[in-house]
Amino acid sequence: xxxxxxxxxxxxxxxxxxHERSRKSTHGFLVPAAYFNTLKVQTExxxxxxxxxxxxxxxxxSTPDAYFSKLQxxxxxxxxxxxxxPKKLRLWHNDWVKYVSAACFVLLVxxxxxxxxxxxxKADQYAELASDAVLxxxxxxxxxxxxxxxxxxxxxxxxxxxxxYILDHYSANELTxxx
Amino acid sequence: MKQVEDSxxxxxxxxxxxxxxxxxxxxxxYQQKIYWHIRRLVIDHDDADDLVQEAxxxxxxxxxxxxxxxxxxxxxxxxxxxxCITFLNKKKQRNNxxxxxxxxxxxxxxxxxxxFDGDKxxxxxxxxxxxxxEKQRIIFNMKYFDDMKYDEISEVLGTxxxxxxxxxxxxxxxxxxxxxxxxxxx
Numbered sequence: 001x002x003x004x005x006x007x008x009x010x011x012x013x014x015x016x017x018x019h020e021r022s023r024k025s026t027h028g029f030l031v032p033a034a035y036f037n038t039l040k041v042q043t044e045x046x047x048x049x050x051x052x053x054x055x056x057x058x059x060x061x062s063t064p065d066a067y068f069s070k071l072q073x074x075x076x077x078x079x080x081x082x083x084x085x086p087k088k089l090r091l092w093h094n095d096w097v098k099y100v101s102a103a104c105f106v107l108l109v110x111x112x113x114x115x116x117x118x119x120x121x122k123a124d125q126y127a128e129l130a131s132d133a134v135l136x137x138x139x140x141x142x143x144x145x146x147x148x149x150x151x152x153x154x155x156x157x158x159x160x161x162x163x164x165y166i167l168d169h170y171s172a173n174e175l176t177x178x179x
Numbered sequence: 180m181k182q183v184e185d186s187x188x189x190x191x192x193x194x195x196x197x198x199x200x201x202x203x204x205x206x207x208x209y210q211q212k213i214y215w216h217i218r219r220l221v222i223d224h225d226d227a228d229d230l231v232q233e234a235x236x237x238x239x240x241x242x243x244x245x246x247x248x249x250x251x252x253x254x255x256x257x258x259x260x261x262x263c264i265t266f267l268n269k270k271k272q273r274n275n276x277x278x279x280x281x282x283x284x285x286x287x288x289x290x291x292x293x294x295f296d297g298d299k300x301x302x303x304x305x306x307x308x309x310x311x312x313e314k315q316r317i318i319f320n321m322k323y324f325d326d327m328k329y330d331e332i333s334e335v336l337g338t339x340x341x342x343x344x345x346x347x348x349x350x351x352x353x354x355x356x357x358x359x360x361x362x363x364x365x
Contacts, residue, residue, distance in 0.1 A: 004322075004328065004329060005326075007344075007348075008347070008348060008351045011348070011351060011352065011355070012351045012352070012354070012355035013355075014355055014358045014359055015304075015323075015351060015354055015355050015358060018300060018301070018304060018358075019323060022301070026215065027219075027297060027301055027304070027305070027324065028295050028296060028297015028298070028301035028302065028305065029215070029218055029219070029294065029295055029297070030224075030293075030294040030295060030296055031214075031224060031294065032224070032294075035228075036210065036211055036214075039210055039214065039228070039231065039232075040203075040206050040207070040210060042232060043206060043210065043231070043232050043235045043236070044202075044203070044206070046232050046233075046235075046236050047202070047235070047236055047239045050236050050239065050240065
C-alpha cells in the first residue's frame, strides 16, 4: 500500500498533506450524537422486519429447493424458447373464399328448387297420360252405353214438355206433311 | 476491542443458533466503515442512513450465498456501492437531470448541510470531488479516504487494476489543480 500511496503523493502535495492531516477524522462530515449506537439497533430492527415480511409473504407455505429458478426455466421453455409451431392456414383466410362458398350455396338451393318444380310438373303429366291410357283401354260399346244411360238419367221430360217442344220448333205444315 | 475475523463471522452465520450473533459481530466490524463510504458518495446524512440500513439488510439476505470468491469486506462494499449507484440514478431519473446536474445538486446539499463542519479547504476538497464523474469519484473515495488497495477496489467495482490506477491518477491531478487555485489554509 505504501508503494501505491507514494505513487501519487509527489504529484499532489496539497492533497497529500490534507490526507495526512485528516487521517483520523471524518473530513468535516458530522453525524448526530450517538448515531452509531442507534444505527446497529435500527439495522437489526430492519432485519427483523425483513424476516417477518419474508415469513408472511409465504404464509407458512414452502416450496421445493430451487423451485423458482426451475419455474423460470420451465416458463421460458414454453414461451420464448419454445419450438416454432407449424403455421396453420385458416380455411377462411381470404374473403373471396367466403363469397364463392355463399354463391355455391345459393346455386345449390336454386337448383334444388328447380328440380323439385320439374318433378311436380312431370307427375301431373304422368297422371294425365295415365287417365288417357285408362280411357283408351275401355271398350267403345261400354262408353256409348254409359253415355246413353247418362243422357237418359239427365233427360227425363214430361209429355206436356214434349208437345210444347214440337209445337215451338216445327210448323203446322211440317207436322201435316210428316203425318 | 479485538476485531473478529471474517472467517469466524461466516462460520457462526452458517449455524442457525449463532446466526444472529454472527450478524451482530459483522455490524460491529463494518457498519461505520460502510456508512462513511456511503455518506461520502451521497453527502446527505439522512440518505446515507437509509442506504446503509438497506445495504446491511441485503447483506443479511445474501450472506448465506456468499461463496468466498472474494473477501467479505469487498463483498459488503460492493453491495453498499451498488445501493449508492442505484440511489444516484433514481435521483437523476426522478428529477429528469443529467449526472453532472446530480453532482451539482449534491454540491448544494453539502453547502446547505448542518452535518458538515469542515474548514474551507475540506469543503473545497469535497466540492472538487463532486466535479468528478461518478465512477471516478467512487474510485477516488475508496483509494483516498478508505486507503483500499487497487486489488480490493477491483473486486468491488469489477474494473481492472490498470484502469483503476489511471482513473485515480487523473482524479488526483484534477483535484490538486482545483485545490491549488486557492491558497490552502491549514
